[in-house]
Amino acid sequence: MSTSAPRKRPLRAFLSDLVRSPRRIRDAAWRVGLPTSDRARSTFVFGNVFLHLHSVRTHRWSLRWSTTWGLGLAATAAFLVVLASGVLLMFYYKPYPDVAYDSIKDIHFIVPTGRFIRNIHRWSANVMVVAVLAHMARVFYTAAYRRPREFNWLVGMALLVVTLGLSFTGYLLPWDQLAYWAITIGANIAQSPRELTDAFGITPWFDPGGLQRELLLGSDIVGEEALIRFYVLHVMILPLALGALMAVHFWRIRKDGGMTRPWDADQRLGPGHDVYPVFTEAPQKTYQLAAIVRGTSPAVGRGPEHTVPSMPHLFYAELGVLMLTVFACLALSMAWDAPLKELANPAVPENPAKAPWYFLGLQELVAYSAFMGGVGIPAIVLLGLGLIPFLDREEAGTGVWFGGPGGGRLALASLGFGLGAVLAVEAFAIRFGWLREWFPDVPQLAITAVNPGTLLAAVYGAYSLWVVKRYGWARAGATALFTCFLSGFVVLTVIGTYFRGPNWTFYWSPADWPGH
Amino acid sequence: MTPTTARARSRLDPEPVPRRDFLGIASLVSFVAAMLFATIGMLRLPKAAVLGSPAKKFRVTLPDALAEGEAFVPPGRSVAVFRDREGLYAISLVCTHLGCIVKPGPSGFDCPCHGSQFAADGSVVRGPAPKALPWHAVTVRGRECVVDEGAVVPAGTKVSA
Numbered sequence: 001m002s003t004s005a006p007r008k009r010p011l012r013a014f015l016s017d018l019v020r021s022p023r024r025i026r027d028a029a030w031r032v033g034l035p036t037s038d039r040a041r042s043t044f045v046f047g048n049v050f051l052h053l054h055s056v057r058t059h060r061w062s063l064r065w066s067t068t069w070g071l072g073l074a075a076t077a078a079f080l081v082v083l084a085s086g087v088l089l090m091f092y093y094k095p096y097p098d099v100a101y102d103s104i105k106d107i108h109f110i111v112p113t114g115r116f117i118r119n120i121h122r123w124s125a126n127v128m129v130v131a132v133l134a135h136m137a138r139v140f141y142t143a144a145y146r147r148p149r150e151f152n153w154l155v156g157m158a159l160l161v162v163t164l165g166l167s168f169t170g171y172l173l174p175w176d177q178l179a180y181w182a183i184t185i186g187a188n189i190a191q192s193p194r195e196l197t198d199a200f201g202i203t204p205w206f207d208p209g210g211l212q213r214e215l216l217l218g219s220d221i222v223g224e225e226a227l228i229r230f231y232v233l234h235v236m237i238l239p240l241a242l243g244a245l246m247a248v249h250f251w252r253i254r255k256d257g258g259m260t261r262p263w264d265a266d267q268r269l270g271p272g273h274d275v276y277p278v279f280t281e282a283p284q285k286t287y288q289l290a291a292i293v294r295g296t297s298p299a300v301g302r303g304p305e306h307t308v309p310s311m312p313h314l315f316y317a318e319l320g321v322l323m324l325t326v327f328a329c330l331a332l333s334m335a336w337d338a339p340l341k342e343l344a345n346p347a348v349p350e351n352p353a354k355a356p357w358y359f360l361g362l363q364e365l366v367a368y369s370a371f372m373g374g375v376g377i378p379a380i381v382l383l384g385l386g387l388i389p390f391l392d393r394e395e396a397g398t399g400v401w402f403g404g405p406g407g408g409r410l411a412l413a414s415l416g417f418g419l420g421a422v423l424a425v426e427a428f429a430i431r432f433g434w435l436r437e438w439f440p441d442v443p444q445l446a447i448t449a450v451n452p453g454t455l456l457a458a459v460y461g462a463y464s465l466w467v468v469k470r471y472g473w474a475r476a477g478a479t480a481l482f483t484c485f486l487s488g489f490v491v492l493t494v495i496g497t498y499f500r501g502p503n504w505t506f507y508w509s510p511a512d513w514p515g516h
Numbered sequence: 517m518t519p520t521t522a523r524a525r526s527r528l529d530p531e532p533v534p535r536r537d538f539l540g541i542a543s544l545v546s547f548v549a550a551m552l553f554a555t556i557g558m559l560r561l562p563k564a565a566v567l568g569s570p571a572k573k574f575r576v577t578l579p580d581a582l583a584e585g586e587a588f589v590p591p592g593r594s595v596a597v598f599r600d601r602e603g604l605y606a607i608s609l610v611c612t613h614l615g616c617i618v619k620p621g622p623s624g625f626d627c628p629c630h631g632s633q634f635a636a637d638g639s640v641v642r643g644p645a646p647k648a649l650p651w652h653a654v655t656v657r658g659r660e661c662v663v664d665e666g667a668v669v670p671a672g673t674k675v676s677a
Contacts, residue, residue, distance in 0.1 A: 215562050436642055
C-alpha cells in the first residue's frame with residue numbers, strides 16, 4: 001500500500017513523533033521561529049492574518065505622533081475594551097423591564113467585579129466616542145479625506161453613526177429614570193417628521209415619523225418591546241455592523257496607500273539612521289502582482305527607502321496607544337461609578353431629562369424645534385461632511401495640518417467666528433426667548449424654518465462661502481465650515497450639559513436649581 | 517467553450533458572455549430576485565399587526581372633594597380629568613413636543629423636559645411644543661366616567677352627567 005519501506009522500530013518512531021509533536025504544532029502554526037532579522041520579521045508579519053492587517057513596512061511619516069496622534073487606534077482599543085466588558089455583562093443582564101433594573105443593581109452590588117466591569121464598559125464607550133470624534137477632526141484637518149480616500153471617509157462617517165447608535169442603545173438598557181426618559185425623547189425625535197406632516201395636514205396619509213417611532217419601539221409606548229429591540233440592536237446588529245465597517249475601513253487604509261503624507265515627506269524627514277536601501281541591495285526583487293493591478297506599481301523607480309519594518313516599529317507605537325487607552329479607561333472607571341437612577345417611572349419625568357452628553361448639543365436645538373434639532377440639522381451636518389471630499393478636489397497641502405501656516409490662522413479665525421456666533425445666538429435666545437414667546441399664535445412651520453439651529457447653520461454656511469471667495473481655495477471653505485460646526489457643537493454641548501436645569505431653564509450653576 | 521476568434525485575447529480584456537452561460541445567469545438572476553422579494557417581505561416583521569399596548573379606555577371615579585378646575589390624574593395614566601360647572605373633561609398630559617409628562621398647575625401645564633408651557637385649556641403658551649395638548653373623550657356613567665385616551669375631541673368639549 002505504501003511506497004515507503006516499513007520502519008524498523010515502529011514503536012520507537014511513534015514515541016519520538018509523539019515527543020516532537022508540541023514543537024511541530026508550534027512550527028505548523030508559526031512556520032518560522034522567533035524572528036531575529038528584518039527579513040524574518042517581515043515573513044512573520046505577512047504570514048500572520050492579524051499582523052498582516054498592517055503592511056510589512058511602514059513609512060516613517062506614518063510613525064510620527066503628529067501624523068495621527070494614534071486616535072483611530074485609540075478608538076479601536078476602546079472598542080475592544082467595550083466588547084470584552086460587554087460580553088461579560090451579558091452573563092447577568094436580563095432585558096426585561098424591572099428585571100433589567102434589578103439585574104443592573106445585582107451587577108453593581110452583588111456580582112464580584114461586576115461594578116468595575118460595568119464602569120469600564122461605560123467609560124470606554126465614552127472614550128470611544130471622544131476618540132472617534134477627535135479622529136475625524138484629525139483626518140479632516142490633515143485633508144486625509146482627499147482622493148483616493150473619499151470612500152474611506154464615508155465609511156468613517158458610517159462608523160461614527162454606528163458608534164453613537166451603540167452608545168445610545170446602551171443608554172436605555174439599565175431601565176432607570178435616565179434611560180426611560182432619554183428613550184422617550186429619542187423615540188419622539190424619530191417621530192418628529194410629524195412636525196412637518198402635521199403642518200401640511202397630511203399625517204393621516206403620509207406618516208414617516210410615526211412609522212419610525214413604531215419600528216424603534218415595537219409598540220406605541222416605551223415598554224418591553226422597546227427594551228428588547230434596543231437590546232438586540234446593542235448586542236448584535238450594531239456590533240456586527242461596526243465590525244464589518246471596521247474591516248472595510250482598515251483594509252481601505254492599506255489599499256488607499258497607507259497614512260496620508262505630504263508629497264515631500266521624504267525630504268522633510270531627511271535621512272534616517274534606521275533606514276537602509278532595500279532595493280539597491282536586492283535588485284532582483286520583482287513585483288509578482290504587477291500583471292493584474294491597475295495603475296503604476298507602488299514604488300517602481302524609487303525604493304521604499306523611507307520605510308521601516310512594521311515589526312517592531314509600528315507595533316511598538318500601536319502597543320503604546322493601546323496601553324494608554326486601556327490606562328485611561330481603567331483610571332476613569334476606578335474614579336467614577338457609572339450612574340444608576342431610580343427605577344423607570346412612566347408617570348414622572350426626570351427633571352431635567354438629559355440625553356447622553358454627546359447628544360446634549362442636539363437636545364439644546366431640540367428645545368426650539370424637535371424636527372430641526374433632532375433630524376434636520378443632523379442630516380444637514382452628515383450630508384455636508386459626506387460631501388467634503390467630493391467638493392475639495394485640490395491636492396496642495398494634503399497630509400499637512402491645516403494645509404500650512406495660512407490654514408492654521410484661518411482655523412483659529414473660524415474658531416473665533418464659530419464661538420462668537422453660537423454664543424451670540426444662544427445668549428439672545430436665552431435672554432429674549434424665541435418666536436413663540438413673542439407671537440404665541442405663530443405657526444409651527446415658521447419656527448421649524450427659523451430657529452437658533454437653522455440660523456446658526458445659515459450663518460456658518462454664509463461665512464464659509466465668503467471664505468471660499470476670499471481665499472479662492474476650496475479647503476479654506478471646508479476648514480471654516482468644519483471649525484464653525486465643531487465650535488457650535490462644543491458650545492451647545494457645554495450649555496446643555498452644565499447650564500440647563502429643571503424645565504430646561506438656563507442656570508449659571510446647578511447650585512441655583514430650585515429644590516424638588 | 518472553444519475559442520473561435522482569430523485574435524488572441526489578452527487575459528486583461530473583459531470576457532464576452534458566452535451563450536452557454538445564459539442558463540446559469542438566468543438561474544442566478546431568478547435566485548437573486550426570489551431572495552430579494554423574500555427579504556422585502558420579511559422586512560414587515562418589525563412592524564407588528566397588533567400592538568400589545570394597554571387598553572386606552574379606562575374607568576375613573578372622581579373624588580367628591582375635587583375643586584373646580586383642579587386636575588385629577590388617575591394612577592398610571594397620563595391624562596388629567598377635570599370637573600367644573602359645565603361638566604367633565606380630560607386633557608392629555610403627554611407633551612406634544614417630545615412626549616414628556618407635563619405637570620398640571622393652577623394656571624396650566626408645565627413640561628419639565630424642554631420648558632413648554634400650556635394654558636389651562638391645553639393651548640401652547642411658550643416653548644417648543646408644536647401643538648396644543650389634545651382633549652380626550654369622556655362619557656359619564658352615573659358616578660363613574662370613562663375616559664378614552666385613543667379618542668381626541670375638540671378642545672372645550674365638556675360632558676355633563
